[in-house]
Amino acid sequence: MKLPEGVALPGGGDSLLAFDVDEEHQNWGALSSLFQRWRASDVTRTEFTKKEIDSARWLEIGAWHHGYPQPAEDVFGYRQATYDLTDWCEKCGIGMKQKAPFQMKGEPKWGRNAIMQLVWIYGELFVTPDVWNRVFEPAHVECRPVLNTKGAELKTVVQLVVQTTASIITEGLPAEQCERCGRTKYLPITRGPFPALRDTPVGSMLRTAEYFGSGAQADQHVLMSQDLARSLAKSGVRGASLKPVVEPK
Numbered sequence: 001m002k003l004p005e006g007v008a009l010p011g012g013g014d015s016l017l018a019f020d021v022d023e024e025h026q027n028w029g030a031l032s033s034l035f036q037r038w039r040a041s042d043v044t045r046t047e048f049t050k051k052e053i054d055s056a057r058w059l060e061i062g063a064w065h066h067g068y069p070q071p072a073e074d075v076f077g078y079r080q081a082t083y084d085l086t087d088w089c090e091k092c093g094i095g096m097k098q099k100a101p102f103q104m105k106g107e108p109k110w111g112r113n114a115i116m117q118l119v120w121i122y123g124e125l126f127v128t129p130d131v132w133n134r135v136f137e138p139a140h141v142e143c144r145p146v147l148n149t150k151g152a153e154l155k156t157v158v159q160l161v162v163q164t165t166a167s168i169i170t171e172g173l174p175a176e177q178c179e180r181c182g183r184t185k186y187l188p189i190t191r192g193p194f195p196a197l198r199d200t201p202v203g204s205m206l207r208t209a210e211y212f213g214s215g216a217q218a219d220q221h222v223l224m225s226q227d228l229a230r231s232l233a234k235s236g237v238r239g240a241s242l243k244p245v246v247e248p249k
């Protein structure tokens with residue numbers, strides 16, 4: 001295999017080397033056991049064809065991960081600042097309700113991207129105001145401001161407000177029940193398409209009623225209609241990653 005050069009990590013130590021291997025690689029079996037033996041962090045994802053994306057009525061959307069939520073005091077200071085934690089369970093991560101605008105360190109360094117997610121906050125999307133105007137406002141998706149840590153509104157980023165929730169078909173999905181609060185969480189979907197919706201939703205964006213994640217991470221995933229995904233693609237926005245949602249039988 002030809003491997004890229006490693007990336008130096010802040011604080012020194014061994015450099016980080018990240019690369020993709022197709023499971024159809026002729027030596028995948030041997031490689032896979034080496035990765036296990038080396039305790040390499042092995043993350044599976046499925047790449048979809050344009051046809052698979054274009055023919056789905058709904059798509060699950062993720063985006064470029066850029067920066068951490070603020071304030072970062074005690075690492076998780078953003079939780080108290082951003083969420084009502086009344087129904088939150090520390091063990092499984094379910095139940096945070098947003099009560100205030102998100103805070104970022106400063107304006108995102110967008111480069112050529114125009115849609116992003118904050119690390120740890122995989123149920124929320126952020127876009128430039130221009131993209132909101134051109135793509136999301138016409139689709140009746142609202143937005144709310146994002147602040148810096150001094151409370152001033154940032155000028156190049158807004159948060160998309162996705163309030164509609166819809167249930168998915170959960171039969172057969174690996175799940176765990178929290179031993180503290182008793183609520184159910186589904187394991188992250190890394191292989192294949194996203195599970196089908198139970199009902200036919202109205203609107204162009206929604207979040208799943210179900211939570212996904214492992215450990216103390218829990219997110220309701222965000223889905224968008226094919227029409228909205230198409231207008232996002234047509235507007236040339238970079239940074240989104242789409243996963244087709246299975247059609248219900």
Ligand SMILES: [Zn+2]
Pocket residue numbers: 089090091092093094178179180181182183
């Ligand atoms: Zn819990």
